[in-house]
Amino acid sequence: MPTAEKATVQDRFEALRTAAEAHQRACNPDHRPTIQIGLATCGIASGALETKAAFEEALAERGIAACIHTVGCVGHCYAEPVVVIDHPESGFPPIFYPQVTPGKAKMLTHLFLEEGDPRFEHLLGATIPNDLIPSVTDFARFNREARVVMAHCGRIDPGEIREYLAAGGYAALAQALQTPPEDIITTVATAGLRGRGGAGFPAARKWRLARSSPDPVRWVVCNADEGDPGAYMDRTLLESTPHQILEGIAICAYAVGSQRALVYVRAEYPLAVTTITSAIAQARAMGLLGADILGSGFNLEVEIFQGSGAFVCGEETALIRSVAGYRGMPHPRPPFPAEKGIDGHPTIINNVKTLAALPPIIGNGADWYRGMGTADSPGTAIFSVVGDVLHPGLVEIPMGTSLRTLIFDICGGIPNKKQFKAVQIGGPSGGCLPAEFLDTPIDFDSLQSAGAMMGSGGMVVMDEDTCMVDVARYFVDFTQKESCGKCTFCRIGTWHLLEILTRITRGEGREGDLETLETLAEDIKAGSLCGLGKTAPNPVLTTLRYFRDEYEAHIREKRCPACVCRPLTAFYIDLEKCARGCNVCEGCCPVEAVFITRQRKRAIDQEKCVKCGECLVACPPEYDAVRKVSPPGLAPVIARPPQDD
């Protein structure tokens, strides 16, 4: 490329960056205190808007000049609403406060911002190492993460493109535009970037297929049709770092020679839709999208398509069908979307996380990316860790980190002194791994060989109180309800899996059920048309493989070892422990099943009990008298004394 042109793209970009940096400085010229509040969906759900209002009110009341800086999600869901207060005058470094309620907000405004006392009992730590107070970087939750895709999450205002520019954003795009497209694909291939949607297909190989097409019209689709139960990575990224995604889309489009891109996002992610819509408008206004980007001659229009919330639409061919306005149903491959996709044109469909990884890869080079993760799965993985862990949230770790490190070190382990039982990875397409797999490294191939799947990043941790048959039933129920109904195995086969599992959890399992489940599950896996059907039996197959004794207990002994399946459990009150005069359980029982014994203690009428478990929750911990047993016959029978009246 001629040098003159190179200078033009770079010059235009430098001008944008300089202006953005100037704008940033102008925002807070006199180094006022800054209150940073996470306002992604998770924060808002935890009350961050009320916290923000409380800060505004308190600042106005006390006449304190401070900036409120709204950012996306920091990933620490357990700590929401998260507030970081930077108060330079106090002498303290920026401090991370978890669970900042409106009351706490007012207190901090008064005591910290006005009087300079950071209130040690409320802070989690300073955001940077220092000599005054402990720093959050001492915690595994902070120092074991490697933030590449999430580098800007919770740091910049997703609604302000200049913050992203000032933080180094769009530099990779400017650099890419001065590089031949083939070289970009080579860099991505050398970096070893694999698709983060679940299957881990090499991104560059897909791109080459589209690039080599004679069709001049090509599409790039950013797949944000996230649907796994418990997964919210894509939503959070769209809400927190939309420009990094747009930059990734632009780099991908430039590399494959596409001028049209689409963000396929669920309509039930309203905040994500709003954020990405305004981000596109801002990028266009700055000349970073649209016609002749940065004067390079490269054009790219990015549109948004709101999906109506069908799980199967995350499957590429179904997504294309849905974009065309039809019911989202997969079609057989080949042809692959990279050859024939939207309107018959080559279409590259990449997950949000795959595209968002591009700016750092282009900016830092393939070797830098390869330096993280494992040989076959370079880079990082993002998980939304939920379930029975102390610190749930969004975590970005280098590939190859063990499940144990992620669950026990980074996410704080299992709360309430319970035992770890299983971890479900990859949503309804993934599998449940027991404790002996805790040292499995997290990468595409290791998880696959264990019978689970990387998936797009949903991870559900389960403690000892989880019934694995019930978990399998839950996931199969999900896939059956989400099946598009096109192919026999998925439509009818998963229904039969569900029917058998439901029977087993009701105590109506029969000899032969497990063999039928196994055979049918393998047939569904081998015979289904699309990825949804092919992976739907995974929760059943893995639980059968690793927790077969639980299935057998349900069928042969009519016993649920975790005491979860209601028809197989009973509640009773341990009369040794029950305290005379306490009637908490009696008060909370919705069906009047709790009665008073002759010794003026409480007992449960098994005929009336609906096994809701309210009494177990309500019984004061100092008595801890309510017991749950399986099979129900183990509960001692206590007769109701004759009524006095």
Add this chain to the structure above:
Amino acid sequence: MIRIEVDGTPLEVAEGSNLLATCLAAGIYIPNLCYMAESPEPFAGCRLCFVEIQGQPAPVTACTVAVTDGMVVHTATAPVRRLQQSAFRLLVSAHQITADCPAHKRCALQQVARHLQMGLKPKPLERVPRELEIDTSPPCFDLHPARCVLCGKCLRACQERNGSSLLTFARRGIQTVISAQGLSADGQEFTCEGCLACAAVCPVSAITPKADSGHCAGEGQGHADPQAAGS
């Protein structure tokens, strides 16, 4: 022309032809419900036409394969039969069988059952309990969802003939049905002219012409011929 071999029989065919169509034309029956030679793309929904192709690790659906020179195909290996029988068992588990069914003895499912040497009971699976009412809302025909195997031939036949389809898939999972609520290409309500192409192509008589459909142009009055379907 290229040479392929199916179950030991050498065949000479045009390169790129559809494997299922090739076999059916050569008189080698492979169970199928949803394949339509006229459709530009295979539907691949019924999951019955599995075959094994030498060099490929697992059975594949014949309707989605284009033949290549030297291809060696087996249509009746144990893995193929296992998948076909499994798919068939699933289909009959959700299919209503009544003595008065107009497709009786000519039903494509019965033909598949004979070929696979299977009965019409889904053992060891349960029957899917479904209470589906006959949909009498379309002008010229009735829809019998309890009989329907969701091969989708009706809506493709309608699409083929009219450019858009009155019939469409509705609902999800086991509840999926064919419904007469399709829209025309411009998003307007579809006007059915009663060509009955849908009824003609249905392999299981899930679409029956109305008794008083004299005003309908109807080419499907004489019901479906299951032998013709797919071959």
